[in-house]
Amino acid sequence: MSRHIHTAIPQEKPVRLQEYGVGIFEGLDTKSAWKKALKKGGVRVNNTPGTSATYICGGELIEWQPLPKKPSSKALILSLEVLYEDAHMAAIFKPAGLLVSGNSFKTLARALEQNVKPSHEKDACLPQPVHRLDYPTTGLLLVGKTTTAIRAFNSAFEQKKMDKTYLAICIGSLKNEGTLVSPVDHKPAQAYFKCLAKVPSSRFGSLSLVLLHPKTGRRHQLRKQLAAMGHPILGDQTYGVSPLILKGKGLFLHAFSLGFKHPNNGENMYIEAPLPKKFLNIFSQTEALLKIK
Secondary structure (H helix, E strand, O other), X not given: OOOEEEEOOOOOOOEEHHHHOOOOOOOOOOHHHHHHHHHOOOEEEOOEEOOOOOEEOOOOEEEEOOOOOOOOOOOOOOOOEEEEEXXXXXXXXXXXXXXXOOOOOOEHHHXXXXXXXXXXXOOEEEEEEOOOOOOOOEEEEEEEEEHHHHHHHHHHHHXXXXXXXXXXXXXXXXXXXXXXXXXXXXXOOOEEEEEEEEXXXXXXXXXXXXXXXXXXXXXXXXXXXXXXXXXXXXXOOOOOOOOOOOOOOOOOEEEXXXXXXXXXXXXXXXXXXXXXXXXXXXXOOHHHHOOOO
16 A cells, blocks of 8 residues: 655644544544554654553654555445534534444444545545444534544643533433442442433333433443432343333434534534434424524
8 A cells, every 4th residue: 555644843842643643544543543553563664663661752754654445335325413513623413323433334434434524634644533433322422623623622632621411311300400329340420411301201210301411421321320320221131121121213312512612713612413213203392492502
């Protein structure tokens, strides 16, 4: 395969190569991918083998020689709903039953190039997701289109500067509001919840529409905490309790909105992802109830 070459843009302070390099070459879209490439010796900086201890200041010539890929006889064709887009970022609606990224053929990350417009900024890169949503979860997913945007988003998530709101339909009748504090994987975890509406159910007794603001980002945090509270999310095959597991409708967990600073100009941003029809089928007045930002 052909060698990829990139001249590093000036940095305010030195940045590790595997952090700077995210997104500059197609196929090296994550820090872990860079670490693997560095271990294999395929990356050179100023004609010197790059390592995990290499720092980038600006002006360096970065070269990558990828290993040959096995030819594929099929191309992924997948249409995604774009909720917002500019030269630096995009916001995508992630449907249920779709991996965000990974080695699978069908992933949201692989479909981005055909669904978002290329950036013409100096540090433009292959568009890539900057966070994850579980396979069965629907909703809002942010995408970076420049290396600056990707680093800014990564920092915002790490520093908990993203205002995240989820919506879930839970089994049972939740109290009006409160805080979920049960540990997740032996680590502290916290999320505020507010019950927006309840409907009777012949099978489940009642169902509650719940707004959730996670303060931490543990894996499966909301699913685990609500199940531990005795109110698992409807359709949760992993943390639900038999026989109260709804099959065939998917998980009723939706990444509803994000509030954040724009990665380029610092403008306050707020983006929502429309609710799936399966939510509206249970709570017909849902849209009127969601005037809460």
